[in-house]
Amino acid sequence: MPELLSRRELNKAATRQAITDAALTLLRAQGPGNFTVEDIAESAGISRRTFFNYFSSTEAALASMTHGFLDNALQQFRQRPADEPILESARAALMQLADPMTVAPLAELFTLTQDNAVLSRSELEAWDHCTEEIISAARERFAGTPGAVVDELYLRALAGSVISCGKAAMDVWFARCGADLSPASLAVLRQLLIDAMGHLGSGFGSPVPAAGPSATSTTATTHLNKERL
Amino acid sequence: MPELLSRRELNKAATRQAITDAALTLLRAQGPGNFTVEDIAESAGISRRTFFNYFSSTEAALASMTHGFLDNALQQFRQRPADEPILESARAALMQLADPMTVAPLAELFTLTQDNAVLSRSELEAWDHCTEEIISAARERFAGTPGAVVDELYLRALAGSVISCGKAAMDVWFARCGADLSPASLAVLRQLLIDAMGHLGSGFGSPVPAAGPSATSTTATTHLNKERL
DNA sequence: CATGAAATTACACTACGTGCAAGTTTGCAC
DNA sequence: GTGCAAACTTGCACGTAGTGTAATTTCATG
Incomplete structure (x- = not known):
């Protein structure tokens, strides 16, 4: 049953969104430079390494x-x-x-x-x-x-x-x-x-x-x- | 005997110049991304820590x-x-x-x-x-x-x-x-x-x-x- | 369900950038 | 010169960034 977007792509999109959301939330709460990639990853419910599979840096995530x-x-x-x-x-x-x-x-x-x-x-x-x-x-x-x-x-x-x-x-x-x-x-x-x-x-x-x-x-x-x- | 530039300022200028020279030389020789701050420091005859007293990064040194x-x-x-x-x-x-x-x-x-x-x-x-x-x-x-x-x-x-x-x-x-x-x-x-x-x-x-x-x-x-x- | 591709994860490692507390050099007054 | 204070350098330690790798899990397909 091939939908418009496969499960994989949906998951990736969701993860991507979770990351940017988490980054923005942390930016609001802590201010720029006062949180780490690990914080974002934890807040997004993924591992630190996975974060880097999506974005090369914190700034890149926000610049998206x-x-x-x-x-x-x-x-x-x-x-x-x-x-x-x-x-x-x-x-x-x-x-x-x-x-x-x-x-x-x-x-x-x-x-x-x-x-x-x-x-x-x-x-x-x-x-x-x-x-x-x-x-x-x-x-x-x-x-x-x-x-x-x-x-x-x-x-x-x-x-x-x-x-x-x-x-x-x-x-x-x-x-x-x-x-x-x-x-x-x-x-x-x-x-x-x-x-x-x-x-x-x-x-x-x-x-x-x-x-x-x-x-x-x-x-x-x-x-x-x-x-x- | 106050010259136009004090000894201190001359030394700083010389160090600064040595750093940028070393960075450019390494860039020529190794290509971008293939050398470290430590390499630059060693080539310029200073410590790694001193490099960061002058520039916040390799790119900053080159962008000068x-x-x-x-x-x-x-x-x-x-x-x-x-x-x-x-x-x-x-x-x-x-x-x-x-x-x-x-x-x-x-x-x-x-x-x-x-x-x-x-x-x-x-x-x-x-x-x-x-x-x-x-x-x-x-x-x-x-x-x-x-x-x-x-x-x-x-x-x-x-x-x-x-x-x-x-x-x-x-x-x-x-x-x-x-x-x-x-x-x-x-x-x-x-x-x-x-x-x-x-x-x-x-x-x-x-x-x-x-x-x-x-x-x-x-x-x-x-x-x-x-x-x- | 079996199989392979894709994604996630843990781990290890190098390098970056910074605070700190020494040590060293320079400028200045006496 | 001597002494002193400020500026500069250095070594050390620490947290973080980013990446390679191999093991594990998730998903699509026959």
Whole structure:
């Protein structure tokens, strides 16, 4: 009776989930750096060795949330029509992130680890990994148009900049709203993402975001400054 | 007889240098991950414990080169006139990197570590650290103009994008030219940096770099593709 | 149920990173 | 120079990370 997912795969998924849950619980309770892999394993009901069969480190286990978050955005990007301007595709993909269910784990993770060097390092790695995937996705898209010569520099500079803008928007949002997930807060995040992509699309011509033809960009970002960054 | 640098500081600088030299030598000889901190310490003529008084890990010792490299660029940025367009300042600062003496250590480090996860992680951290510093520098610059409201999102998105473009240019350059430090190769790097900043300044409007008013941008980047990335 | 593949586990081992308490070097005042 | 205090180095011990290996258990399939 072959189901969609075999027993083995279900077990693995459950174990994986148990590990990340246990890691997050311990992070909440003890704070970063105050618990060991053994603690996680015990809390997840597995052996220390099994933990390492799933993740190479504590940080990797926690960063899997960020990976899931970014994979979500990447999936959105891949589904955009190929003839759409690429910056518009990126904007639309990033917009999907301003969803309560999506950002919630990342927001908490951010607040819990923002002052921890070794953990933010894994976050960096996750963003970088996403950049590489965007490069692949964009390369495939351009390769679809026949006869086009793909400029590797263009791809990499673009993908890196898009990710940087997404990261900048989230950083500012976290600094401004903390872990607030209210509709108003998420609206701020959306506007920040729009504004950041607006800056990118207009070549960073002016610190005051010029309202694009399609974006009714209220200058919500220019009124607040001196945030805790 | 108080010299410019006291004996203590000279000794520390020498030890620090001995450590990084030893680490680089071992990296060349054994390859990444095939030597220990103890090996470095012995090669540098110090104890294992002393190594950790200077660097928190092997990767940190090696990443100090990248830090020096990027600090150089940052210094250039800070020296640009405050009324200059900020993207032009960034372009000028990045241009300083295309200097044989400056890129040589970084180029070698890159070729030696490009397929090593744990080492490139430290490189990422160095670039991120530089981003934060650029944000500070740019914030100070804008704060200089009286009455200006500093848009934190603009700052962070801009700094991140500039760094991403610099990184993209170096990545493409390494992929294309390897560790070649000939004048021709460095000219390629300069052109890549110019083109990347051109893309950024024009809002990534077209994959073909539009020759800016001041840049005689031959489209050197569009002819080659399928590089080993 | 029998059999083999896949996953978990215990165990051992190397290396990392740090606290601590010595010992050594340097700077400074007398 | 002598003495002293601060800075630096070193050895030691300890807990933890991460990995290889071999034995054991769990699952799928005939």
